[in-house]
Amino acid sequence: EPEVTQTPSHQVTQMGQEVILRCVPISNHLYFYWYRQILGQKVEFLVSFYNNEISEKSEIFDDQFSVERPDGSNFTLKIRSTKLEDSAMYFCASSLAGGDTQYFGPGTRLTVL
Amino acid sequence: AQKVTQAQTEISVVEKEDVTLDCVYETRDTTYYLFWYKQPPSGELVFLIRRNSFDEQNEISGRYSWNFQKSTSSFNFTITASQVVDSAVYFCALGSQGGSEKLVFGKGTKLTVNP
Numbered sequence: 378e379p380e381v382t383q384t385p386s387h388q389v390t391q392m393g394q395e396v397i398l399r400c401v402p403i404s405n406h407l408y409f410y411w412y413r414q415i416l417g418q419k420v421e422f423l424v425s426f427y428n429n430e431i432s433e434k435s436e437i438f439d440d441q442f443s444v445e446r447p448d449g450s451n452f453t454l455k456i457r458s459t460k461l462e463d464s465a466m467y468f469c470a471s472s473l474a475g476g477d478t479q480y481f482g483p484g485t486r487l488t489v490l
Numbered sequence: 491a492q493k494v495t496q497a498q499t500e501i502s503v504v505e506k507e508d509v510t511l512d513c514v515y516e517t518r519d520t521t522y523y524l525f526w527y528k529q530p531p532s533g534e535l536v537f538l539i540r541r542n543s544f545d546e547q548n549e550i551s552g553r554y555s556w557n558f559q560k561s562t563s564s565f566n567f568t569i570t571a572s573q574v575v576d577s578a579v580y581f582c583a584l585g586s587q588g589g590s591e592k593l594v595f596g597k598g599t600k601l602t603v604n605p
Contacts, residue, residue: 408591420535420581422592433590468535476523476587481535 379403381482383469389488390459398454398485400469409452410470410479411444413437420468426452427475459489492517494584496596503572504604511567511599513582519543524558524565525583525593535581541565572603 382401390396402409411423424434426444441457452471456463466486470479493516503509515524526538539549541558549556553570569576579600583593 419597420595425591433592475591478537478540479593480537483534
């Protein structure tokens with residue numbers, strides 16, 4: 378069964394450093410998403426991406442965040458200058474169409490020291 | 491604005507008991523979708539069910555059943571004869587059609603099934 382994959386599973390970084398979180402969505406899916414979950418809290422939407430551009434972003438997704446689909450398979454989230462409060466689990470998801478079921482990857486746990 | 495409320499923060503049951511997880515939603519959209527996801531201790535989000543706003547038929551899948559009532563804006567989830575492997579955090583989520591594709595999640599209900 379096709380699934381969303383994410384790498385790395387855990388990333389530790391120093392405050393102020395740049396990180397890139399990587400995702401491989403399900404191959405025939407057209408919509409891609411990033412969500413984050415601060416430990417013990419609910420899952421929050423960050424950004425959606427379709428047709429090689431951002432279709433929606435939340436207020437959390439400020440100028441330090443960016444997304445890219447550098448090739449036909451990868452979907453990345455870059456955080457330019459990490460802050461302590463960026464520590465969270467970051468989930469990538471994909472769906473065949475807008476409004477369809479979003480399938481989530483296993484997550485990347487980001488720890489900012 | 492869309493909102494999902496899961497009033498039960500934690501529930502603890504003994505194996506084989508039935509348990510119902512509550513979900514109440516708010517939306518102004520006429521067409522929307524409701525989801526349940528399971529987050530086991532390993533941390534991933536596992537899709538359980540998707541329901542369209544125009545389909546109020548209840549659904550059963552094995553020990554799982556879902557009760558969708560538009561009149562009360564609720565989409566409750568019942569596990570029959572719970573098992574230890576059901577222990578997880580369960581999230582209800584709301585999505586809309588057209589415009590926004592984001593899912594709005596509730597805060598989750600942590601279910602612990604004790605042997």
